[in-house]
Amino acid sequence: METNKTALVLGATGGIGGAIAGALLRHGWKVRGMARDAAAAHKQNQQIEWVKGDAMRRADVVEHARGVSVIVHAVNPPNYANWDKLVLPMIDNTIAAAQVAGGARILLPGTIYNFDPARTPVIDASTPQQPCSRKGAIRVELERRLEQAAPEVPSLILRAGDFFGPGTRASWFAQAMVTPGKPVHRITELTRDGGHSWAYLPDLAETAARLLDESEKLQPFERVQFEGYYDQSGTGLVEAISRVVGRKVATRHFPWWLMALLSPFRGFPREAAEIAPYWRYPVRLDNRRLTELIGPEPRTGLDAAVRTTLVHLGCLPESAVNALSVA
Structure with a gap:
């Protein structure tokens, strides 16, 4: 059991960072959040330092760590x-700060982009x-x-699929499948052949x-x-949205072909075209090591998770949400 329960959260104003900060607070941690506008962040969440x-x-990172x-x-x-200009300098700064802090453990939310989805249907630590x-x-x-920094700087990579849940406006669920702030009249299907991995953010944060x-x-x-939720058919999340809304909702397919066509012009189409294979091929995450460490994975029922997500996106009235139940 960790005795010094003080954590610095970089990205605490974002979806995943904010969710992990909240979970740590519930577990008795003191949480320090770093933000460019600390005063505005304080107004949003006064539990965080x-x-x-x-x-x-x-x-900045060294000082606050x-x-x-x-x-x-x-x-x-x-x-x-x-990504080429920002991702690696930021992790280098975090590693340097962890060293100065005497070997603080770094927790990194990992992605599946490290793998070729056409050749990797299942991912574990040795893949x-x-x-x-x-x-x-x-x-x-x-x-x-x-x-390379370990063991002087220990680290934990918690890899997950695509996020949905409260605080995930910058997600494929929020930015493509539905329209935030509007009732659900149509759902955009993203998966081509099924087998997509999703992570309900409150469950992932509790796991962290x-x-x-x-x-x-x-x-x-x-x-x-x-x-998380492995959508074997590729239509499971779409069907859950319809169940939560209470009627059969019309669907359309995301125009991956158009992203490929426009990708030479850079911008979002190029970025979307690059990750299209992760929606074309099935990829499942093997959580055996995780369950060895903490037991069964926290798992909110799919319909309850989708309902809470839609309420927080403004697609359903607040009265529609059920109490969050984490196993």
Whole structure:
């Protein structure tokens, strides 16, 4: 059991960072959140100790990491852009800060971009990382740097699929499947042939907190996979939205072909075209190591998770949400 329960959360104003910060608070941790506008962040959440800083400035991260035992590295370039310029400098700053803090453990929310989905239907800690995109190559290098820094700087990579849930407006669920702020009249289907992995954010955050509470069980460099909701057919999430809304909702397919056609012009189409294979091929996350560490994965029922997500996106009235039940 971790005795110094103080964590610095980078990206605490974002979806995944904010959710993990909230879970840590519920588990009795003191949470320090770094934000460029700390005053505005404080107005949103007064339970967190907010400090002003930028993850791209090493001095900021080093200063605010003093006295912590964990650094949650939940920062990512917005809109899938500028990964080559931002991702690796930010993790280097976090590693340097963890060293100065005396070997604080880094928690990194991992992605499946490290793998070629056409050749990797199941991912576990030993699965060879063979990226097929620029983003994937950057994520592989990011994890290599964490592995290289251990054991002086221990780290935990918690890998998951695509997010949905409260606080996930910057997600494929929120930005493509439905329209935030509007009732659900049509659903955009993203998966081509089924087998997509989804992570309900409150469950993932609870998992992160449970893992950090069991730090003595963790290896100096640990990769665990969060299974979440595996949509075997590719229509499971779409059907759940219809059930929650209470009627059969019309669907349409996301225009992946158009993204490929427009990709030479860069911008979002190029970024979307690059990750299209992750929606074409089935990829499941093997959570056996995770369950060895904390027991059964936290698992909210699919309809309850979808209902809560739609309420927070403004697609359903607040009266429609059921109390969140985490196993």
